Amino acid sequence: MVLNRHCQIQTLSLHSEEIMESGAILTRVHPNLLNLSRTSLNFKFVSPIQLQKQSHFGCISNYSNGNNNNVNSLRLRVASPTSNLALEVADIDWDNLGFGFMPTDYMYITKCSHGDNFSEGELQRFGNIELSPSAGILNYGQGLFEGLKAYRTDDGNILLFRPEENALRLRVGAERMCMPSPTVEQFMEAVKATVLANERWIPPPGKGSLYIRPLLMGSGAVLGLAPAPEYTFLIYVSPVGNYFKEGLAPINLIVETEMHRATPGGTGGVKTIGNYAAVLKAQGAAKAKGFSDVLYLDSVHKRYLEEVSSCNVFVVKGNVISTPAIKGTILPGITRKSILDVALNQGFKVEERLVTIDELLDADEVFCTGTAVVVSPVGSITYLNKRVTYGSDGVGRVSEQLYSALTSLQMGLAEDKMGWTVELK
Ligand code: COI
Numbered sequence: 001m002v003l004n005r006h007c008q009i010q011t012l013s014l015h016s017e018e019i020m021e022s023g024a025i026l027t028r029v030h031p032n033l034l035n036l037s038r039t040s041l042n043f044k045f046v047s048p049i050q051l052q053k054q055s056h057f058g059c060i061s062n063y064s065n066g067n068n069n070n071v072n073s074l075r076l077r078v079a080s081p082t083s084n085l086a087l088e089v090a091d092i093d094w095d096n097l098g099f100g101f102m103p104t105d106y107m108y109i110t111k112c113s114h115g116d117n118f119s120e121g122e123l124q125r126f127g128n129i130e131l132s133p134s135a136g137i138l139n140y141g142q143g144l145f146e147g148l149k150a151y152r153t154d155d156g157n158i159l160l161f162r163p164e165e166n167a168l169r170l171r172v173g174a175e176r177m178c179m180p181s182p183t184v185e186q187f188m189e190a191v192k193a194t195v196l197a198n199e200r201w202i203p204p205p206g207k208g209s210l211y212i213r214p215l216l217m218g219s220g221a222v223l224g225l226a227p228a229p230e231y232t233f234l235i236y237v238s239p240v241g242n243y244f245k246e247g248l249a250p251i252n253l254i255v256e257t258e259m260h261r262a263t264p265g266g267t268g269g270v271k272t273i274g275n276y277a278a279v280l281k282a283q284g285a286a287k288a289k290g291f292s293d294v295l296y297l298d299s300v301h302k303r304y305l306e307e308v309s310s311c312n313v314f315v316v317k318g319n320v321i322s323t324p325a326i327k328g329t330i331l332p333g334i335t336r337k338s339i340l341d342v343a344l345n346q347g348f349k350v351e352e353r354l355v356t357i358d359e360l361l362d363a364d365e366v367f368c369t370g371t372a373v374v375v376s377p378v379g380s381i382t383y384l385n386k387r388v389t390y391g392s393d394g395v396g397r398v399s400e401q402l403y404s405a406l407t408s409l410q411m412g413l414a415e416d417k418m419g420w421t422v423e424l425k
Pocket of ligand 1: 147148370372
């Protein structure tokens with residue numbers, strides 16, 4: 001890592017024993033992060049992190065992010081309620097962000113033993129983690145993940161969207177997977193700290209979001225099938241744009257009739273990592289045929305809609321918006337739940353129930369929802385070699401209306417009457 005030596009640096013180290021290592025990262029941390037870390041947050045920074053305040057904000061730091069990518073930081077003036085300092089944003093091509101992994105500066109990590117509770121965690125420089133080859137996650141898939149996003153707003157704030165919902169869903173999943181889980185408060189503190197520590201990776205307003213990926217895993221070694229003796233809760237982040245390569249244009253789905261995503265009594269209703277590996281084969285085959293993704297049917301009757309590989313599905317008929325009810329095989333999406341409320345507020349009738357394949361083929365409009373995909377309109381569905389198209393190539397009226405209402409809330413462009421957003425500044 002190369003430090004720009006032209007900057008005057010005033011060190012605000014949290015731990016006096018931390019010694020600035022040669023080539024240490026030059027990171028400007030928002031004053032709020034310092035406050036949080038000293039007071040309300042129950043975590044600590046560990047070496048080699050240095051919290052530094054640059055007294056000369058005109059400097060540009062150039063460093064390698066540890067993945068042989070040279071990253072430049074440039075200045076962006078962000079008006080903030082608490083500060084009028086010029087904050088850095090990473091110098092990347094913000095106009096062409098896709099949904100791909102990009103390493104950032106810090107990750108949050110905490111561990112606990114089986115039967116214990118998670119306690120103090122710490123922010124570490126982002127990097128690889130070490131696991132025993134016999135770790136529960138590697139051998140028996142004992143792991144869950146979450147996904148949520150942080151948005152930079154026009155007035156310099158940072159918004160999280162319904163993070164408590166992710167915390168609660170993780171706790172439900174952890175119970176199903178025999179794992180300890182962080183409390184809602186711990187989860188919230190860890191997410192906030194990770195986002196603030198990686199603030200320069202949050203895309204400028206309108207260019208995307210910072211995707212936050214909490215992981216909960218059995219990290220201890222086991223050989224006989226049993227819960228792992230140790231657990232790790234980790235959060236990393238990555239700036240993202242649109243999930244589908246189509247961007248906001250309608251996607252083309254194929255209905256899978258042989259492979260299933262989930263079965264009754266299984267783990268389809270929680271965000272276990274294995275649910276996602278299980279769909280790769282069908283998804284790969286669909287993509288090879290030119291489809292965007294796969295829509296799964298229930299495994300018993302092969303007649304009712306379940307969900308798409310990475311998102312929930314909705315059908316629109318007249319003024320009624322229907323989506324498969326949560327019944328153990330369908331992920332209780334936070335965007336799904338939010339869209340149901342937004343649609344209700346907009347005067348639609350919403351229904352959570354069994355939705356048949358015939359209703360899908362007869363719908364006026366179809367769209368998908370998820371944290372990563374947000375609201376994605378569906379342009380066509382192919383089922384048993386029959387292709388049904390929706391609208392005339394453009395984005396459906398209802399999908400567009402709901403997308404706009406939801407993202408306005410998420411990005412702080414509309415008044416949040418629901419109290420869904422959490423401001424970080
Ligand atoms: C999300 O939408 O956040 C997910 O977890 C789906 C994932 C496959 C990207």
